[in-house]
Amino acid sequence: MSGRTRAPGTYGVTLVRSKYLPLEPHPDSCTPDTFREWVGRHKDEPLAVDLFSGAGGLSLGLKRAGWTVAAAVDRDERALETHRHNFPGMSLNLDLGSPDDREKLLSLFEGVKVDLVAGGPPCQPFSRAGSAKIRSLVKAGVRDKHDLRKELWRAYIEIVLALRPRAVLMENVPDMGLADDFRVVRIIDEMLEDAGYATQVQLADAWKFGVPQHRRRLILLARLDSLEFRWPAPSDQKVTLRDAIEDLPPIPTGETGHRETRYPSRKKLSAFAREMREGAPKGLVHDHMTRPVRADDAELFELMDEKSIYSDLYEKYKDDPEKSKLFRYDTEHFTDKYNRLGWNELSRSITAHIAKDGYWYIHPGQPRTLTVREAARVQTFPDGFRFAGMRSDAFRQIGNAVPPLLGAAAALAVKAHPEDSVDGPLQPYWRTVRRELTDWATDLRKGTGWSALPGREMGRPQAAVAALLSTGRGGQGGTAEAMAQVRGLATLTRAAYKKLLDSAPSAAARKSFERMEVVAGKRKAWEDDERVVTAIGFKPNERAVFRLLRDNDLLLASHGAIRVAERVAGTGSDRESANALNDGRVNLSKLVGAGDEAPLRMAAVRLLSLTNCRAVGPICSGCPLSELCASKDELSEQALF
Known part of the structure; x- marks a missing residue:
């Protein structure tokens, strides 16, 4: 085994928990009891509802784009405390998976005109990392196999259809599409179109809208008033990590920073840094604090740059008696255990993982991990935005958030425009x-298309033959005669199998057909689709074609x-x-x-x-x-x- 593995329960540093940061509600916040009065004061403003709001990254984007967030809904009380401090309106702790709680929310908005419903249903079950973690928890008996959070998109759409806003904005990780062939996205899209909305689905690169990190997000937009979605022009100019955080004060080695400190004197700021400082207390920066770092890790960080790979570094220094001691993990399994960011690069995506392990986010110039304020900057939260709770709470809220600048760009795409006009139902x-x-x-x-399309004539033998022909090149040529041998058959008889071999359009096709010998003349083998797939041993592409045609x-x-x-x-x-x-x-x-x-x-x-x-x-x-x-x-x- 190369490298070493840290002994369980040992950290090498004193774990110091930060103090809880309580936050007062926004001066213009309200409760369900005072909501009607609040609506009266904001009746001339476009109102938005943010579902699964978290700390308010998307809410901040909506605010930047011109909306007033009337209500935010989430189950994380610390995130709601953050939202309640930074935004007007209601911040509600409701379980949107509960029909009763959905009804409570809808009853509050009875008679209230909502211009936009936004939100991102919890995405962990859809992400690659999240899916792997959930599988391990299911296997260990810690979690039910059916994760109800996968179904929260249904709650989201139910609320949208009940409130019938002019516009809809839904955000989630790309894997929400890729993990299930975009099935959920396609269903949502069709439900909105059936309700009269024009829709748009796209993957957005956050950096093209001023976010200093690699991050692709799935955005679904819908509107009742136009077929147009006017995204702001994307930029080819990247905001680097230097632009984003270099103006923040350095933290002395061995220290972890402070809740409040002073900006260093600096004559020139990047345009991004100037924007992030707007509205913050003059001269002061808050929450510029990180976790303690072990002395050996700090020494290892000094050996790294943004191109360093943990396992490669071990190979480089394994024969050095002193430096080889710095490697605490098995480099066969932890090839990229640490990641140092580069000043002139985009950051890697800030995710909720940063709340548990900051070693994916090593500062580009100091032997430490990013601070809360630096992570917030990378997510495009301005310096005046505060996060309730302890340091780990802040990291989690930041990692779970939609980058506000990306949220603003998506919101602008559905903003009402003077040129928008609807004459009759939309025809997307x-x-x-x-x-x-x-x-x-x-x-x-x-007619002739029966052999390539699912339908009444596409039984299991027909789909199996078509699937075996699918891996060949040359389109549909030569398939008609082969498909004719199995047309109308419920099972593959021995006689039909021999005719099928003789009709093969090529030697490769004949070889593929020979794999059907194990099911030829066997009725039970054709009783269900999965039995056919297993018996013939379809390759992945063949299996997909078979299932599609079925x-x-x-x-x-x-x-x-x-x-x-x-x-x-x-x-x-x-x-x-x-x-x-x-x-x-x-x-x-x-x-x-x-x-x-x-x-x-x-x-x-x-x-x-x-x-x-x-x-x-x-x-x-x-x-x-x-x-x-x-x-x-x-x-x-x-x-x-």
């Missing part, structure tokens, strides 16, 4: 596209399917980066949508990618979406009519 673009795609696929399925709701986010979606959206095609793939999945999720016909549309997109909408030489004249395709003019130059 993607809803129209999905209708055309559904009609085309439904008609095609009645009418399961999933996204097949292949390069071909994403190409179709991006061409229809007019956002480019055939991009290879990981981020582009994620953006492509957003477009694909909009094209496929939700509901009973979603599998049919997904299969239709797959079919179009193999036939009409090819990477080179698309055949636009036969594409059902050609008139709606945002890339039609560009594609017409290379199309084979």
Whole structure:
């Protein structure tokens, strides 16, 4: 084992808990009993409700964009104490998973016009790290397998539909989409469209809106008054960590900072630092405090820069008798245990993990971890924003928050605009596209398309053959004869299996078909889908195609399917980066949508990618979406009519 493992319960530093910071309510805060009076004073202002508000990162974004937050709802009392101090209106401790508590909230707003409902349902079950942690807790018997927080999006939408605001803003981690093929996002999107809203779903890079960190967030927007979503122009100029925190005072080695200290004298501040200082007590900075650091860790930090990897450092110094002692963790399993930030780079994403371990956030210039105020700056909370509770409470609230500058950018996209006008029901673009795609696929399925689309004729033998053919190249060529051998069969007979082998369009296809010998002539093997999948031993792509053709709701986010979606959206095609793939999945999720016909549309997109909408030489004249395709003019130059 390389490196060492710290003995349980040993830290090497004295653990000092910070004092609790109590915060008084905002002068214009109110309670449920005084809410009506409060509304009367703010009747001419656009009112917003922030659900799952936390400390108020999104609320602050809404405020920057011009809204007055009438109510914030959360279950974290310390976060609510923070919200109650920094914002007017109500800060309510309600469990939105409870129908009774939802009814309490709605009753408060009876007769009150709400312009915007915003919020981010708890995202831990959707994130990669959170999902892994939850699985371990379930295995240990500490947590129920069914995590009700996964269903809080339903509570969110129920409240939205009851309040019927002009605009909606929903924020969550990208994995809320990626973890379940965007199914929840697609359902929410469709529910809002059914209620008359125009919607937009996109992944937003926070740094493009002035946030000094790497952070991508899933944003779902909706509005009743327009089809337009006017995001502020993104910037190509990054706010670096130097811009964000260099003006804050250094902390002497071995110390942890203070609740209140003075800014150092400095002649020139970055534009970001000047903005963060606005509204704060002149000359004073609050909450510039961090955790104590072990002496050996501080020494190791000095050996690191922003490119250092813990395991690589160990390899470099393992033969040095003194420096090798600094490595306390098994470097085979903790390859990136520590992370030092770079002055001229963006910070890594600030998450709730910072409340437990600051070693992912080592200061770029000092041998310590970030302070509360530095973390708040990286999240774009201004210096005048205070956090209730102890130091760990503040870190947790900051890590759970939406960066206010990102929240403001998303809110501006749904702000009422003088040019907005509605003449009759909105006809959202993607809803129209999905209708055309559904009609085309439904008609095609009645004829030759039966063998590529879920439907009455797509039984288990047919889906299995189609799945085994799916890994070959060359589109649909040669598949018709093979599919004809199993058409109408409920099981694969031995006779049909022999005919299938003879009809294989290639040697590779025949080899794939030979894997069906284990189920040929065996009725029980065809009694359910999973038995077929297991018996034949489908590869991941084959399994996905089989399940799709068996009418399961999933996204097949292949390069071909994403190409179709991006061409229809007019956002480019055939991009290879990981981020582009994620953006492509957003477009694909909009094209496929939700509901009973979603599998049919997904299969239709797959079919179009193999036939009409090819990477080179698309055949636009036969594409059902050609008139709606945002890339039609560009594609017409290379199309084979």
